[in-house]
Amino acid sequence: MRYIFALIVWLCPLMGTAEEWEDQNAFGPASAAKTLRVLSSTDTSLFAPVIEDFLRSRAGVAVEYFVTGTAQIDQVFRAAPDDFDVVISSAMDLQLKLVNDGYSVPVETLSQPDWAQWRNSLFAFTTEPATIVINRAAFAPDTVPQTRQELIAAMRARPEVFRGKVGTYDVRKSGLGYLFATQDARASETFWRLMEVMGGLDARLYCCSGEMIDDLVSGDLVVAYNVLGSYVAAREDVAETLEIVLPSDFPTTMMRTAFVSSRTEVEAEAAAFVRHLVEVQTGPRNPDVFPLPPLSAAVDGAGQAVISLGPALMTYLDPLKRKRFIKEWSSAVIQ
Amino acid sequence: MNDTVNVSGSLRARLSLTLIGSAAAIAVLLFFVVRTYAAQIAQSGQDNILEASVTSILDAATLRDGAVEVDFPYVAFSMLSTDADDRVFYAIWQEDTLLSGYELLPVADAPDGSEIVHVSAIFDGAPVRVATAARILVGANTRTRVTVSVAQTQDALAGTLNKISRNVGLIGAGFFTLSVLVASWATNTTIRPLERLTHSITRRGPKDLSPVARPVPMEMAPLVTSLNSFMARLDTSLKQSEDFIAEAAHRVRTPLATVRSHAEATLQRVEREDNRQALRSMVRAIDESSRAAGQLLDHAMITFRADHLETQSVDLVELVEDLVTRLAPVAEMKDIALTVISEGEVSVEADSILLQNALRNLVENALKYAPGESEITLEVFASPRPRVEVRDEGPGFPPDQIQGLAARFSRGENAKDTIGSGLGLTIAQDVATAHGGALTLTNLPEGGACVTFLL
Numbered sequence: 107m108r109y110i111f112a113l114i115v116w117l118c119p120l121m122g123t124a125e126e127w128e129d130q131n132a133f134g135p136a137s138a139a140k141t142l143r144v145l146s147s148t149d150t151s152l153f154a155p156v157i158e159d160f161l162r163s164r165a166g167v168a169v170e171y172f173v174t175g176t177a178q179i180d181q182v183f184r185a186a187p188d189d190f191d192v193v194i195s196s197a198m199d200l201q202l203k204l205v206n207d208g209y210s211v212p213v214e215t216l217s218q219p220d221w222a223q224w225r226n227s228l229f230a231f232t233t234e235p236a237t238i239v240i241n242r243a244a245f246a247p248d249t250v251p252q253t254r255q256e257l258i259a260a261m262r263a264r265p266e267v268f269r270g271k272v273g274t275y276d277v278r279k280s281g282l283g284y285l286f287a288t289q290d291a292r293a294s295e296t297f298w299r300l301m302e303v304m305g306g307l308d309a310r311l312y313c314c315s316g317e318m319i320d321d322l323v324s325g326d327l328v329v330a331y332n333v334l335g336s337y338v339a340a341r342e343d344v345a346e347t348l349e350i351v352l353p354s355d356f357p358t359t360m361m362r363t364a365f366v367s368s369r370t371e372v373e374a375e376a377a378a379f380v381r382h383l384v385e386v387q388t389g390p391r392n393p394d395v396f397p398l399p400p401l402s403a404a405v406d407g408a409g410q411a412v413i414s415l416g417p418a419l420m421t422y423l424d425p426l427k428r429k430r431f432i433k434e435w436s437s438a439v440i441q
Numbered sequence: 442m443n444d445t446v447n448v449s450g451s452l453r454a455r456l457s458l459t460l461i462g463s464a465a466a467i468a469v470l471l472f473f474v475v476r477t478y479a480a481q482i483a484q485s486g487q488d489n490i491l492e493a494s495v496t497s498i499l500d501a502a503t504l505r506d507g508a509v510e511v512d513f514p515y516v517a518f519s520m521l522s523t524d525a526d527d528r529v530f531y532a533i534w535q536e537d538t539l540l541s542g543y544e545l546l547p548v549a550d551a552p553d554g555s556e557i558v559h560v561s562a563i564f565d566g567a568p569v570r571v572a573t574a575a576r577i578l579v580g581a582n583t584r585t586r587v588t589v590s591v592a593q594t595q596d597a598l599a600g601t602l603n604k605i606s607r608n609v610g611l612i613g614a615g616f617f618t619l620s621v622l623v624a625s626w627a628t629n630t631t632i633r634p635l636e637r638l639t640h641s642i643t644r645r646g647p648k649d650l651s652p653v654a655r656p657v658p659m660e661m662a663p664l665v666t667s668l669n670s671f672m673a674r675l676d677t678s679l680k681q682s683e684d685f686i687a688e689a690a691h692r693v694r695t696p697l698a699t700v701r702s703h704a705e706a707t708l709q710r711v712e713r714e715d716n717r718q719a720l721r722s723m724v725r726a727i728d729e730s731s732r733a734a735g736q737l738l739d740h741a742m743i744t745f746r747a748d749h750l751e752t753q754s755v756d757l758v759e760l761v762e763d764l765v766t767r768l769a770p771v772a773e774m775k776d777i778a779l780t781v782i783s784e785g786e787v788s789v790e791a792d793s794i795l796l797q798n799a800l801r802n803l804v805e806n807a808l809k810y811a812p813g814e815s816e817i818t819l820e821v822f823a824s825p826r827p828r829v830e831v832r833d834e835g836p837g838f839p840p841d842q843i844q845g846l847a848a849r850f851s852r853g854e855n856a857k858d859t860i861g862s863g864l865g866l867t868i869a870q871d872v873a874t875a876h877g878g879a880l881t882l883t884n885l886p887e888g889g890a891c892v893t894f895l896l
Contacts, residue, residue: 206528207565208528208565208566208567220524225525225526225528292515416518416519416522417521417522417527417529418516418518418519418521419518420518420529421513421514421515421517421518421519424511424533425540426510426511426512426533426540427511427512427513427541430510430512
């Protein structure tokens with residue numbers, strides 16, 4: 107590795123108050139003239155290669171990479187927009203609202219199709235479906251549920267297997283979980299029935315996909331709903347234990363998005379970083395540089411439609427709507 | 442007379458400028474009117490969508506247990522998607538309390554009911570269009586007013602307007618180009634009768650004073666009427682003066698002949714040498730006067746006949762030989778040889794009386810200026826056009842005056858001591874012109890004058 111890979115823990119010289127980061131890393135030379143501060147919801151392990159790839163051709167640039175949950179990103183960034191140059195998150199709705207509220211600048215040198223960008227400021231660079239992930243041990247081969255209906259039926263048929271061992275996002279804590287839940291609710295009433303069944307089986311609630319996968323591997327969970335399949339696929343150690351199911355009844359596919367902060371002082375580098383992300387993800391596939399799925403309009407043969415980037419995403423962010431949705435969700439899941 | 446016409450402005454330029462200027466003004470006006478109209482339509486399109494969005498949010502407002510709930514549909518915002526990804530802002534108020542949305546969004550006062558108020562404003566540094574509507578919610582024992590505002594930036598609208606402006610600009614430019622073409626066509630069509638009249642008058646022969654007969658546009662009728670009557674007056678006065686000259690010459694010639702015969706008779710009887718000398722001078726003066734009178738008559742006749750040519754087939758060689766025969770006695774008196782060179786017959790369609798007259802004047806001229814014991818050559822050519830060259834061995838024409846010599850009563854400077862009226866060359870030239878030919882004066886390199894009479 108050509109560049110010094112320095113792990114700096116609990117060093118937040120730029121922050122007024124110390125944030126509880128999930129992870130925080132610095133890439134590139136410590137003496138770099140320019141430092142790019144990236145606020146992201148994506149695990150460092152997935153992002154490190156692409157950052158190093160970006161730095162390879164740029165001397166004098168370093169990257170500080172801060173990881174936190176999707177909901178926290180929105181709060182942290184709104185509180186201190188000066189502190190970050192690039193914001194990356196899988197919560198499309200929160201990202202879109204930040205751009206709508208004027209926290210971003212357009213990247214003029216980047217031209218993407220309409221469905222993959224908004225205001226030429228918010229750029230999608232992955233397409234990742236929400237999936238059902240199961241522990242193979244709990245299902246006989248050929249009985250793996252392929253749709254939400256089948257999952258409901260399976261859970262109803264064998265409640266003793268599933269009790270306390272089903273998991274999904276806690277939509278109150280996770281921005282991405284809230285996005286998936288609201289999009290599911292828009293698409294079908296099945297979502298509510300599934301939530302009720304999962305609630306009846308004492309569903310465990312998570313902030314992040316990573317923890318759900320860990321618990322699936324350990325056997326604490328036998329099925330997790332609305333997990334990012336891409337995270338499972340990126341972990342080579344779990345392929346034997348876990349199976350990813352793309353619900354064939356209706357798809358919910360998210361795009362990871364990035365934008366350049368309007369308050370950045372290194373706009374050229376920040377724009378170059380976003381452009382680099384998009385180029386890596388639309389160019390020839392290289393899993394060594396970036397293990398998450400590439401950006402594509404149709405993810406697979408099933409024609410996974412992506413959640414479209416548009417002002418409608420702000421609907422469920424409305425406090426009145428959110429209050430009402432969470433109330434309904436809570437009464438279904440937390441019984 | 443002053444030859445240059447006092448020109449002020451141009452009808453063509455004035456007409457073109459007026460037409461093109463008004464076309465430009467109309468094109469610019471068209472641009473602004475259409476653009477303004479298109480802007481209104483585009484704006485009303487955006488207003489309609491904002492209205493639908495506001496309505497759908499307001500419709501979702503309900504009172505539940507005394508609290509306002511607004512479970513507005515997804516479509517309320519998704520309908521606000523534009524090509525330019527316009528930013529969307531909204532605010533939901535209950536009385537004076539913000540329920541959700543953007544607190545700082547400028548809100549217009551909307552009356553209760555279905556009426557929706559639209560305003561343009563600036564929000565977060567961007568121009569926005571805001572639609573606002575209000576509704577009274579009535580609960581069991583509450584009555585509250587909910588106001589909803591939805592705002593959208595105008596990037597897509599600006600894009601549409603730019604596109605419209607560009608298209609309207611192109612249409613305006615096209616309209617203008619077409620107008621310029623039409624204007625130049627209209628100008629030409631309008632000016633053409635004037636040009637035709639000018640052309641027909643310019644093309645006329647010098648003596649043609651007949652009225653303009655071609656039809657002219659109504660507006661030009663007064664001009665042509667004045668022109669016709671002016672020409673008629675000119676014609677009359679010209680004819681009168683010609684008649685007067687002919688009459689005068691005729692009246693002078695007869696008494697002159699009488700005086701000459703008396704002088705000759707007296708010369709026979711007078712013995713004293715100085716008296717005889719005086720009488721001879723007298724006779725010579727009378728001869729000149731009578732010749733001048735004759736030429737004046739010739740000229741008057743030519744002026745008359747030139748307008749009504751009586752052409753017939755004439756052999757130019759025969760005509761020249763006749764002339765030489767007739768003038769031979771005069772030539773012999775001065776010991777001048779008259780030689781005719783020709784190659785057979787040269788037949789022309791011409792007025793033989795006029796031809797005779799013209800050639801006689803030329804030969805008489807040559808006889809007058811040629812020195813004694815010299816030769817005058819008359820050469821007749823058939824091609825390329827029939828012509829007669831009269832060459833003498835005299836002093837030739839003064840080179841600096843050769844152009845104006847054919848004018849009426851004009852005589853060369855070297856002719857001061859030679860008697861003459863100055864009409865000879867004029868007569869020959871008038872005849873040549875009347876036949877569509879020309880008279881050319883040159884000096885021969887070996888000395889002597891050469892007059893070419895071209896038919």
